[in-house]
Each structure stands twice: as C-alpha cells, then as structure tokens.
Amino acid sequence: MDDQDADTDPWSAMAHEWHRRWGRFAEPAWAAVLDAAALRPGQGVLDVGCGPGDLLVHLTGLGVRVAGIDPAPGMIAVARALAPSADVRAGEASDLPWDDESFDLAIAINALHLAGEAAPALTEMSRVVVPGGHVAIVTWAEAQHNDVDVIARAVAADDGDESAADDEQEAVAGALDRLLAEAGLTAVATGLVETPWEAADDGALVRGVLLGEDPETLADRASVVVTAAAPFRLDDGSYRLRNHLRYAVGCVGARSR
Template identity: 40%
Template sequence: MSFDVGADAYARFMGRYADPLAVRFADFAGVTDGAGGRVLDVGCGTGVLTAELARRVGEGRVAGIDPSASFVDAARGRLPGVDIRRGVGEDLPWPDATFDAALAQLVVHFLSDPAAGLAEMARVTRPGGTVAACVWDYAGGRAPLDTFWSAVRDMDPGARDESGLAGARAGHLAELLRRAGLDGVEQGELTVDVRYRSFDEWWEPYTLGVGPAGDHVRTLDAAGREELRRRCAQRLPSGPFTVDAVAWAARGTVRGATAD
C-alpha cells in the first residue's frame, strides 16, 4: 500500500484527523505536559503525534521512526531537535529500556506483524513504562473512510476494505498488547470531528494515492473514478458538513518494574 507519498498529500488526506487525534491519544497514553522522560513515536509519519509529544516533553526527549523516506524527511524538517530515523516497527534500532513510553498512532494495523511490533515497543521501553496504540474503528463503521468504502462496496462487493486489519475491531488492539506481553492492559475510545466546506474538499484527498483507499482509486479507470465519486456524493451533503470518527485505543505496562 502507498505511504511513500509527499507529506502534503498525507496531510490533506489523513492529517486533519491525525492532528486532533494526537492530542487525545497523548492524553490517553499519560504523556502529560512537563512530565519528562523519553518518548518514542513508532510510525511517526510526517510528525503529527511527534510534534505533540515534543510540545509536552521537549524535542530532545522524543524519538520517532517511519519506513517512508519522504515522511522521515518531512518530520526531520518539522522537528530538527527530535531523533527521527527511517525503519520499521518490528525492528527498532534502540537498546532495551531506552524510553519511558512508546506510542503508535494509526500504525499497528499496517505492520507486517502487529504483535511483534508491539513487543519491540515493549522491549525499548523501561519496566513499568507505557506502550500505547490506537487504530480507527473500521470494523464498527466509525472510521473517517467509512463513506468511501461503503461506496466502493456498492460498486464491487468483493472489494477489500480496512475492516479486517489488526486492531480495527472491538477488543482486538487490547488483545494484541496482551499477546505482546504487556500487563494491565486498558482500552478506550478516542473521538474526533473534522469539518469540510464542500464535498469536493472531502473527495480530492482520495485521488492523491495515499494508503489503501488511494491505492483503490488508482486501480480505477476514468469512468470508474467518476462513478465512485458520484456514489460518495450521494452519501454526503454538498455544503458544509462534519465527519465524526472514532479510534480504538489501548495501553499497557511493560513487565519487570520493581517495588519502591
């Protein structure tokens, strides 16, 4: 799937959801203003969550990693004081117990081995530290892309959407954290809402080739794209409207902490 696209394309597609989600997710993970400690952002992308973490604990206490070269370049330009590296979540280039918390926003469902990626996050987090992740509720029909995928299925009932991805259904993200060896796992919901001025403002980002949705649009010929656009337009108002989206979030504690 395509995430090796320009930072601007991602910002126009998912960034407007990721920005408010980052605030809620950092709160959920317990990364508070001035809390100190070192924090890792796994799958940092263009640096949306990274920037929020840096605002709370300082750039010098934050690190990030992402497989996309264009996203890494964008994040480094945005946050020159953050240690941002290119790599994958299943093989993190930091020693054991480097961080006090490791977070993954909208990433786990795209890992080749989600449980292994979460276990790696636990490895680089100190005993007693926090590992947290969030994924849109695709299976529950509350994700930002639900209107798009509903229209796709009308045209092609066999089309593969994102509802079957890891962490995208109730309880599965918490299950993955437990499988990765985390203790005290808790689950919650994070809700954001995004305002659009018009249907065209909503539709245009889907043509930029970002993620599974962008990949699907690329497979269509001109007539297919126009038909998909028409079906999406039937589901949404033409004038200003708001899209509400819900993400599953789960957090757990790394084993091995000693009592005071």
C-alpha cells in the same frame, strides 16, 4: 521513485498530502493516550510509523524528548522538516534502532495492521520502554463507526468489488486487548474515541478520501464519492465525517535480568 518502489512504499509520494489532510486527524486519540500514560515534561516518547510527524510536533510542544521512526523516506523527510529537534530515523516497527529502555512511552497510530505486523512490533516497542512506562496502539475502529467507510464501500461497489460490502466487521477492540496481553503488557486504558474529519468542499473531500490515487482515478470516482458523502454535507458545502479510532495503552512490567 520507480514503480517497484511505489508498490513497496506507497506512503512517500503522499507524505505532504497526508500531513495536510489527515495529519492531525487522530488528535483526540493522542489526548486519550497521553492522558492514560500520564506523560510528563522531560520524559521520552517514540512515535512508531510517525508519518509526516504531526504527533512529533505536538509532543515537542509538550516539552518531552521526541523520537520517530518510519520506513517511508518521503514521510521521514517531511517529519524532519516539521520537527527538526526530534530524533527521526528510517526503519520498521519490528526492528527499532534504539537501546532497551530508551523511552517512557512508545506509540503507534494507524501504522500497524492488526494481523501480522502488530505482534512483533509491540514486543519491540515494549523492549525500548522503561519498566513502568507505556506502549500504546491506535487504529481505526470497526467500519460501522466510520462515515468514511460508507464512502469507501460506495467506491468499492462502483468498482464491482462487492466483497468489501460483505466483509465481516473486524473485532478491533478484542484484537487490541489480545495484542497487549500477548506482548505481556498490562492494559491500563482502552477506548473508542471520536475523530471527526472535515473537508472544505467537494474537491478536498475527493482528494482526502482517495488520497494516493492518480489524477485519472480521482476524476473517475469523484461523482461516486460526492454522492455517497451527501449525508455528511453541511449547508456551506463542506463535509464533516464522524469517524472513530480505538486505542489501547499497556504498562510495561519489571524485567527479569
């Protein structure tokens, strides 16, 4: 991948590491969403922004028909290897290459920024879901709910980026509700779910928190990360960060033909 590709696709290069360090991080949110959607074996699920495919693997084990889409070739390669029976395609959330009413549930986890990308994506996700089916969006909760943000702010402050510390808290819950309503979906469940993240030692902490950074940056920032993470360090030298995701599940109504 050349530098320009790396700018437009920062995800491909970190596909394996994402799978290893963050791949099942959202698991408690998966459970909340699948429960709200009352998913049954034999139904079809599309994971939008599927990344390296950890959710696809989980869904395959539930006996559902599984598909995923992601724009990053590196992510797609890992997802196809991990979930060979899934229909994994390259593409964007705003232009899904499936027919209308192909799935019972379309879900996007930490894949859509709440501004801009999410509204057209939700419209498209609704299109490929059958009436009575569900569309779900999961995203990071507001910073005050996330230990990892304590560390991110320390790193930003060390960079001289004080604006990161002054940012107003984004009202994620309100944004999710609004997005569902704007897409014509009836909210059936919304919530905040705790999603802890663990690292075995200092090295795993630094590589996980600074995923995607080059080796020089990792070495430069390691002490800032370890110092900021001190409150989350356990007696055995490992770390446990309490973070949260917010989710919203909407039901697709009948379509006028």
